[in-house]
Amino acid sequence: MSEFKLNKDYGKNVFNDTMMKKYLPKTVYEKLKKTISDGVELDSSLSKYVANGIMNWALENGATHYTHWFEPLNDSIAEKQNSFLRTEQGKKPILEFSGKELIKGETDASSFPTGNLRATFEARGYTIWDCTSPAFLRKIDDSVTLCIPTAFISYGGEALDNKTPLLRSMQVISNESIKLLKLFKKSAKNVYSMLGVEQEYFLVDKDKFLQRKDLVYCGRTLVGAKSAKGQELDDHYYGAIKPKVLKFMKEVDEELWLLGVPAKTQHNEVAPRQHELACNYEEANISCDHNQLVMETLKRVAEKHNMVCLLHEKPFKWVNGSGKHNNWSLVTDKGLNLLNPGNTPHENLQFMLVLSCIIAAVDKYALLLRASCATPGKEQRLGASEAPPSIISCFIGEQLNDVVDNFIKNGFATDSKQGGRIKKQINTLPELWLDVTDRNRTSPFAFTGNKFEFRMVGSNDSCAMPITVINTIVASEFKKATDKLSKSKKFEEDVRKIIQENFKEHKRVIFSGDGYSKEWEEEAKKRGLCSVKSIVDAIPAFIDKDVVELFKGFNILSENELKCRYEVGLENYVNITNIEALALIDIAKKLVLPACIHYATRLSNSINAINEVDKNLDSSVQRELLEETLKNIRNLKDNVDLLDKSVKKAQGIKNISDKANEYKNEVVKYMDKLREYVDQLEMIVDKEMWPMPSYGDLFTEI
Numbered sequence: 271m272s273e274f275k276l277n278k279d280y281g282k283n284v285f286n287d288t289m290m291k292k293y294l295p296k297t298v299y300e301k302l303k304k305t306i307s308d309g310v311e312l313d314s315s316l317s318k319y320v321a322n323g324i325m326n327w328a329l330e331n332g333a334t335h336y337t338h339w340f341e342p343l344n345d346s347i348a349e350k351q352n353s354f355l356r357t358e359q360g361k362k363p364i365l366e367f368s369g370k371e372l373i374k375g376e377t378d379a380s381s382f383p384t385g386n387l388r389a390t391f392e393a394r395g396y397t398i399w400d401c402t403s404p405a406f407l408r409k410i411d412d413s414v415t416l417c418i419p420t421a422f423i424s425y426g427g428e429a430l431d432n433k434t435p436l437l438r439s440m441q442v443i444s445n446e447s448i449k450l451l452k453l454f455k456k457s458a459k460n461v462y463s464m465l466g467v468e469q470e471y472f473l474v475d476k477d478k479f480l481q482r483k484d485l486v487y488c489g490r491t492l493v494g495a496k497s498a499k500g501q502e503l504d505d506h507y508y509g510a511i512k513p514k515v516l517k518f519m520k521e522v523d524e525e526l527w528l529l530g531v532p533a534k535t536q537h538n539e540v541a542p543r544q545h546e547l548a549c550n551y552e553e554a555n556i557s558c559d560h561n562q563l564v565m566e567t568l569k570r571v572a573e574k575h576n577m578v579c580l581l582h583e584k585p586f587k588w589v590n591g592s593g594k595h596n597n598w599s600l601v602t603d604k605g606l607n608l609l610n611p612g613n614t615p616h617e618n619l620q621f622m623l624v625l626s627c628i629i630a631a632v633d634k635y636a637l638l639l640r641a642s643c644a645t646p647g648k649e650q651r652l653g654a655s656e657a658p659p660s661i662i663s664c665f666i667g668e669q670l671n672d673v674v675d676n677f678i679k680n681g682f683a684t685d686s687k688q689g690g691r692i693k694k695q696i697n698t699l700p701e702l703w704l705d706v707t708d709r710n711r712t713s714p715f716a717f718t719g720n721k722f723e724f725r726m727v728g729s730n731d732s733c734a735m736p737i738t739v740i741n742t743i744v745a746s747e748f749k750k751a752t753d754k755l756s757k758s759k760k761f762e763e764d765v766r767k768i769i770q771e772n773f774k775e776h777k778r779v780i781f782s783g784d785g786y787s788k789e790w791e792e793e794a795k796k797r798g799l800c801s802v803k804s805i806v807d808a809i810p811a812f813i814d815k816d817v818v819e820l821f822k823g824f825n826i827l828s829e830n831e832l833k834c835r836y837e838v839g840l841e842n843y844v845n846i847t848n849i850e851a852l853a854l855i856d857i858a859k860k861l862v863l864p865a866c867i868h869y870a871t872r873l874s875n876s877i878n879a880i881n882e883v884d885k886n887l888d889s890s891v892q893r894e895l896l897e898e899t900l901k902n903i904r905n906l907k908d909n910v911d912l913l914d915k916s917v918k919k920a921q922g923i924k925n926i927s928d929k930a931n932e933y934k935n936e937v938v939k940y941m942d943k944l945r946e947y948v949d950q951l952e953m954i955v956d957k958e959m960w961p962m963p964s965y966g967d968l969f970t971e972i
């Protein structure tokens with residue numbers, strides 16, 4: 271890609287607006303564009319013209335196959351490829367792509383996670399074209415595939431993916447936002463749920479990765495003694511990017527830009543070999559699709575550079591894990607950001623009402639927010655002093671805190687704190703104005719000027735469910751406010767009253783201090799805030815009565831669809847924890863124990879050799895090492911047996927909730943204990959004899 275030109279080649283592999291104009295009849299283009307921009311119902315008669323245009327564009331760019339590209343409930347991307355080739359006996363082969371093939375695909379739904387929505391013998395599932403997310407070409411070496419973003423539903427119409435509820439929630443938040451704006455004499459055809467994603471990841475050398483069974487099987491290390499140097503010096507964060515990594519980043523950027531993914535920022539993160547890529551804001555649906563492309567591209571390009579990209583939330587103990595910050599806002603089709611406070615937020619009643627509704631939504635549905643990003647990887651990360659605490663709270667900054675306090679006290683506010691000039695004390699530096707408030711990196715849900723940043727989402731997670739939940743709970747509060755205000759005869763007075771009531775009732779969720787501190791844990795407990803550390807305890811929020819009514823009321827998810835997500839979440843936790851436990855047993859039995867026994871034998875032989883020379887010679891060091899090694903070997907073997915027994919017990923439990931709790935409370939406990947002995951032995955055994963690369967080896971950059 272040495273000839274890559276950013277302004278010329280950006281979006282080159284996307285069936286974007288320019289390509290639509292070129293390859294579609296004018297009337298078809300205009301109708302399709304109206305569906306995309308205004309959210310009107312798609313005219314299915316357009317499909318044959320769109321299909322023909324997309325096929326011609328794809329063929330001209332070397333494509334041979336097309337695929338419906340979708341996101342099932344395992345948080346990964348699925349596809350089934352079909353060629354454009356059509357043959358009939360005795361006739362010349364032709365290339366064909368019909369409107370029906372564009373709109374609908376079929377796959378085996380029961381082979382994907384369904385949470386008992388589908389029985390094994392009920393196989394039919396449908397992929398349905400999402401015209402709001404543009405088709406694109408995926409080019410890998412000489413292979414070119416037309417990818418069509420789609421929703422995935424069952425034969426009965428239930429959502430079996432993350433995209434379908436997201437699209438539903440975007441429609442709902444748009445409708446409720448338009449109603450709210452109308453009360454303030456502002457019109458909008460559409461209000462878009464906007465999202466900007468920050469993606470953290472690790473890079474490790476491929477040859478070292480392949481020597482670690484835990485990384486290969488689980489994407490994270492199950493054992494590993496602390497390295498002499500980790501992130502203590504804070505020298506990796508924003509440090510100079512190594513040439514090898516920079517070459518990798520350049521190729522990632524260029525591939526993403528060709529796909530119309532607005533990759534913007536790249537830098538080294540806090541932990542060794544950890545990095546971040548952030549994208550510009552887009553409509554949430556497209557941003558979620560693009561984040562899946564980001565993850566796929568990071569992993570694929572890393573392989574080309576003889577590295578492996580780790581997207582697990584906590585690949586290594588002792589250093590920071592990886593998150594995925596979701597920056598969310600609401601913007602009208604005319605460019606008005608509902609989360610922009612302006613210079614005088616105390617006078618901006620529309621913004622203050624929106625803010626109060628969001629604060630109320632986060633407080634009321636805190637456990638649901640926690641459940642929306644409840645994945646096994648966060649069991650090792652969330653709540654540590656490197657990631658948001660498990661306590662759900664909102665940071666809104668000094669300026670808005672002051673306005674909120676005044677509203678609570680008086681029912682109005684008369685001023686807003688303003689920023690000043692930074693005292694630079696250097697004549698040659700330009701004048702700089704302070705932001706009104708500092709940021710808070712320890713807050714799970716932080717207001718950052720004109721958006722909220724949801725920091726709980728894990729690096730390997732889909733963004734779709736967290737944004738679905740945020741859209742839904744905020745829409746619910748908007749609806750309550752508009753229902754009251756639509757009958758109001760004293761509009762401004764009643765708006766202030768709702769703002770005051772929301773802040774009074776839900777101020778407990780606002781917190782500006784250190785979310786990592788023990789004092790906050792105690793304070794949050796007094797406030798009665800949601801603090802759930804394990805995902806096993808968070809996931810039941812999906813089947814809570816109030817949550818079911820909330821989602822059913824907006825037709826975003828039915829009771830069965832919510833139960834499906836509850837079942838899939840617990841099954842996912844059980845399956846991943848089971849794999850990790852079996853991998854740890856395998857590593858301990860087949861790698862660590864033999865290496866340790868070999869080392870103990872060498873120590874014993876050394877002692878015997880010394881005694882043969884002269885029994886009076888000092889072999890106390892070897893004896894101490896041998897004694898310590900044998901003691902840890904015994905403990906290691908005993909704990910392998912205990913873990914093995916615990917796993918077999920958990921595997922025999924039928925009820926998914928009981929099973930998940932058994933893995934959480936018992937299996938994980940024995941895994942942690944077994945790791946202690948493995949890590950102790952790593953610090954004793956000769957490095958030449960240790961059966962896998964150490965943390966120090968993995969952190970070393972070439």
